[in-house]
Amino acid sequence: MIPSPPQGVWHLGPLPIRAYALCIIVGIVVAIYWGEKRWVARGGRPGVVLDTALWAVPFGLVGGRIYHVATDWYRYFGEGRNPLDALKIWDGGLGIWGAVALGALGAYLGLRQQGIRAIGAFGDAVAPGIVLAQGIGRLGNYFNQELYGRQTDVPWALEIYERYDEAYGYSETLGRSTGQVIATVHPTFLYELLWNVLVAVLLVLLDRRFRLGHGRVFAFYVALYCFGRFWVELLRADSATHVLGLRINTIVSTVVLLAALVYLWWERRGREEPAELRPASDPEG
Numbered sequence: 001m002i003p004s005p006p007q008g009v010w011h012l013g014p015l016p017i018r019a020y021a022l023c024i025i026v027g028i029v030v031a032i033y034w035g036e037k038r039w040v041a042r043g044g045r046p047g048v049v050l051d052t053a054l055w056a057v058p059f060g061l062v063g064g065r066i067y068h069v070a071t072d073w074y075r076y077f078g079e080g081r082n083p084l085d086a087l088k089i090w091d092g093g094l095g096i097w098g099a100v101a102l103g104a105l106g107a108y109l110g111l112r113q114q115g116i117r118a119i120g121a122f123g124d125a126v127a128p129g130i131v132l133a134q135g136i137g138r139l140g141n142y143f144n145q146e147l148y149g150r151q152t153d154v155p156w157a158l159e160i161y162e163r164y165d166e167a168y169g170y171s172e173t174l175g176r177s178t179g180q181v182i183a184t185v186h187p188t189f190l191y192e193l194l195w196n197v198l199v200a201v202l203l204v205l206l207d208r209r210f211r212l213g214h215g216r217v218f219a220f221y222v223a224l225y226c227f228g229r230f231w232v233e234l235l236r237a238d239s240a241t242h243v244l245g246l247r248i249n250t251i252v253s254t255v256v257l258l259a260a261l262v263y264l265w266w267e268r269r270g271r272e273e274p275a276e277l278r279p280a281s282d283p284e285g
Contacts, residue, residue: 001157002187006177008143020140024094027133028057035126042125043274045282048114049126055110056103063102067095071241071248096134096229097252100222115279120215121272124207127221128200134225135196141189145172149186149235158187186235195228213271219263226257 010017036049069076069086072093076086108119116122141147145160160182165175172182202224207217230253241248 001155001159001184002190003159004145004161004177005143006161007163007175008140008145008173019143023137023140023143027136028053030136031126031129031133034129034132038128039122039125039277042121042272042277044116044118044121044125044277045279048111048116048122051114052107052110052122055106055113057106059106059109060099060103061089061094063105064094064096064099065089066102067098068093070098071095072239074241094137095249096225097256100130115281116277118272118277120218120267121213121277123215123218124213125217127218128203131196131203131221131225132200135193135200138189138193138196142187147189147236147238149188149191149232150237151183152186153184154186156187156190157184158190159184185237188232188235191235192228192232195232196225199224199228211271214267216264216267216269219260219267223257223260223264226253226260229253230257 005019008019032049032053035053036046039049040046065086075081075093076083104123107122111117111119111122145163148158148160160172161177162170162180162182163172163175163177164170168174170178199221203217203221206212206220212220230250233247233250233253236247243251
């Protein structure tokens, strides 16, 4: 079986080094680097992706946290809860749909500030990197021993250990492992990670084969990710908000998937000309 890491936080003196935060940072760097390469290959001006990320990343982090807190509000509000914990983004808890929605708004503002109107082309350039970054971020859930699935005895089951922290006592997420196995579960973080990598590869292949444009690569990313996330959610066993007996993320996956399919059917075919990716003031535009 797959053992969980003994801990998710290390201390360099008073400075905590959190695996979850490191995975998020690595994912962001990979997404920016790959997105920049794809943007330039499409004819865009170098530096646009990084400049836009300065808007999109903060917006995305805030949006992801808002979605998480809104859908899992009972973790932070009510008797025995500390509302200030809702601000502790470093302890985990980012909802991808909130991150993408508000991150897209940040990207739009960043692109408009640079005089670029080809929002769809930008989304097409960064989509493979974004879904790969999501996969990298899932490793943070592995270190935190969170977002796992139902109990199972399959050969690739994940061992969840009891952990102990001097300040919080015994828990699953905080402190260091005692070696005591609490349960063996489906490693849903791994399922989603592998699916995200596959989606990134599929997006590149689809883009090369059909020369997609006008946001259609991004729409394929949304549709494919939601399709995989729907099935992963059915295996999850952690506490979650339910609506009509279903996990809220299952419902959101279905709605967003349908919206992406409608966009793919409705949006025009073809790809933007390189000049459309540059500001009107650009002499090469």
